[in-house]
Amino acid sequence: MGEFKVHRDVFRDQDIFDLEMEHIFEATWIFVGLASQVPDPHDFITTWVGRQPVIVSRDSKGELHCHFNTCPHRGATVCRQRAGSAKAHVCPYHGWVFDSAGRNAGIKNQTQGEYHHNFAEGSHDLKKVARFGNYRGFLFASLREDVPSLEEHLGDARVFLDLIADQGEDGVELLPGAGLYTYRANWKLQLENCLDNYHLTSTHPSFMRIVERRKKGDSGHALETSDFKLLDGTVGGGFTFPHGHAVIWHGNATPQVRPLYKSIDKVVERVGEVRANWMLGVRNLSLFPNVQFAENISLQMRIIRPLAPDLTEMQIHCVAPKGEASEARTYRIRLYEDFFNSTGLATPDDLKVYEQCQEGYRVWSVSEQQGYHRGMALVKNGPDEFADQLGISPATSVSGNFEIQDETIFHGGYREWLRLMKRAECTLADR
Amino acid sequence: MKWLDADTVQKTATISRLLYEEGYALDTRRWEDWLNLYAPDCEYWVPAWKNEEEPTTDPKNEISLMYYSSRAGLEDRVWRVKSGLSAASKMLPRTQHQVSNVVLMPDEAGEHNTSVRYNWCVNQFECDNRASHTFFGRAEATLVFQDDCWRFQKKKTLILNDYIPTVVDFYSV
Structure with a gap:
């Protein structure tokens, strides 16, 4: 009890990487x-x-x-x-x-x-x-027949895809100009980071200070963007779902600093007040193992492509409601470039930190991570009151003050990782 | 031919000198000197690519790798590099800028402004990764003669190899 162990070999071992390719990336949706x-x-x-x-x-x-x-x-x-x-x-x-x-x-x-x-x-x-x-325009493929239906695989994480798809009357689209970059570290560092509230204030202080400088007028750059400082004191939490998916969410103290806010009346008409509020909230969704939708500033889609244990390729896109008003569209783009772009003011800091982790994993005498323990005293099985708002039944729920910065949110992904990798054991035994 | 007359040759040399100075300011990390080469209301634009053939052309409706409608965006970036608060900027790569094929666009030239296109190449060495990268592309700029100095009024930098190895920032182009 009170333990969750992830061995560092899963980030650094070539044989494990090869098994991941065969039994995860070429064996699930x-x-x-x-x-x-x-x-x-x-x-x-x-x-x-x-x-x-x-x-x-x-x-x-x-x-x-x-x-x-x-x-x-x-x-x-x-x-x-x-x-x-x-x-x-x-x-x-x-x-x-x-x-x-x-x-x-x-x-x-x-x-x-x-x-x-x-x-x-x-x-x-x-x-x-x-x-x-095809779930509502989100397309998935599996190289193995013996996977559950896509609906079952996604489970109630589907609701968080709905919260994206329903932002536009006719759905969403990717804006021209995809980003393509690599970082020299394991793919699971990206998988985790999307769900990691704990790193925000220590990895992105330069971004937070720039936001503050803009607010105070110390910077002449007038872009109004989300201030992570305001997350303190807001209620937030996370859900994990079967098959490794997870989402972290937070209330948004400044919903007006969102491109979607400009069309929120229409959105409310279409999806109701509760879901519209969730759309304006902070939501980072990770669908195991290779796609993430981050909506904490504007809306980004990231596709993870592992190339080696210590090399990952990322494809990133700005997602927008189809037919968005031009002013909101331009605002969305500037926010996206500022924070999410690989040439922006936040992502490179994440990537450099992943690389420092990977370098640290060269230390073979340290085998266990200590990064999966925050929130353990709070996590509950099944839905909480916030899940009830959306009518979903996640595997686990955590909610509370932002400063919990829960790490049990990673557990679901590693449980699915283990489930799929155990099939590798069976296959290996048959050989 | 017009582009070979003495005035054009002279002006090309002057503008080239500005382009060299920009690269040298970045390479030697004289950030304020670098910012000073830009007019306060300059447009700074590094398009992304829509596909293999076409860069993005409309910063209002398409993604750019960097886009600022004034120098203040660049000032934010310089602040970040100097702040010591950015993991990606703490150990800066050594860079070497090269500029070539500088051509004035005579039709748009005036006494106090001129347009130029040129090729650029940046060699970058990351000390921590012990790795070298080269970034290269084309650029177009409009310059204005302001306070006794030519400054960028508008600059569009196209990166031809936009497969980004971890970090590309303003000092990499």
Whole structure:
């Protein structure tokens, strides 16, 4: 009792990393993008599920697909662009053609090819991923069949996707200009940091002081933004959900310092006062293992792509309600650039700290983290009164003053990590 | 040809000297001198990329890597670097700025203002990671002659390799 142990090997060991790729990133639901990234027939994006390249596309009838990005013939990727529109993808090597539904639409010189008659009976389409799911425009793929339905996998964390999707009458979109960066540390440092209230005042004091300087007029930069100092004394908390998802939330003392505030009346009409209030609150949502939505200033989507135990690639986007008024849109963008951008005033401080953690993990004689204990005396199983507001049943709930800066919020992710990695043990035993 | 006349050559040399001075101020961490090269109401803009081919073009509706409509945004960044409160800025990389292919855009030139495009390259060494990175791109600037000195009125810096290794800040471009 009163203990939660995470061994540092999970951040530094190559064998564990390889098992994570096989048994987590290539074995559970992985976020691949938003339906609004492929709005029209034949639109596509390319991404990865674990280590494996995939294409997410919309076919001529508007149906969404997710295929591996490899020609069945000799293996070349059939599409290199990150996004675009194409009725057909032509393999650059031998010219096999695939339509936007992934179907083979032509094999060069097939009739003259003297193929065995069996060849015509086989499929020459792009291979589909095992499972592909769409929850309200949030798209996920799994490379293993034996996963629960996407709805079951997301569970009540879905409500926090609703709190994003419902911000616009017609949903949300990603604004042009994605950010792409790497940091030299393990992917789970990003997984944790999104849920980590404890680091705010010690990792981001320069940002907080700049906000203060702007308020006082010591800085001539007039951007009005969230002041984390005001979190002190506000009520907040967190929920964990089965399958590793978690969210931290806080009341917002200055809801007017939010792009959404400018259209809040319409939002209230659409979703009611309770949910509108939650939308204006601080919410950092982490969907295990690779996507996070942070809304503490404006709304950011982050996709985590592990490359090595000590190297992670991040793709970040600014998310906005479709059809947002131009003044609110510009305000949203300036807030996003200021805080969230990899070239902003906060994210680089996080990344440098992750790298210092990773360097510290070289100390093999220290094996246990002491970072999962805050909040233990308070955490309760099941919903609290705040979960009741949203009608959700999280696995655990914590609520109270900001200064608790709860660390039990990480437990759910590590429990799911363990559940999936235990399947690795079974597979290894079979080999 | 117009761009080879004596006046243009002379002015190109003057403007180049300003561009060199900017890089040198950053490389030697003379932050106030660097800020002084910008007019107080300058626009400072580093676009992001929409896709492989197109940078963002509209800072009001699209994301930029950095965008400020006045020098005050740059002053915030300088304050942060000097504050000692930012983990990313505590151990600054050693940087070396290079500017080349400086071309005045004669159509927009006047006695007290001029526009220029040039190529830039920054070599950056991170002492803690023992790693070197190179960032490079194109830039366009409008300069104004103000208080006996040419200053940036508008500067758009395009980073061609926007795959950012942990930190890219104002001193990296």
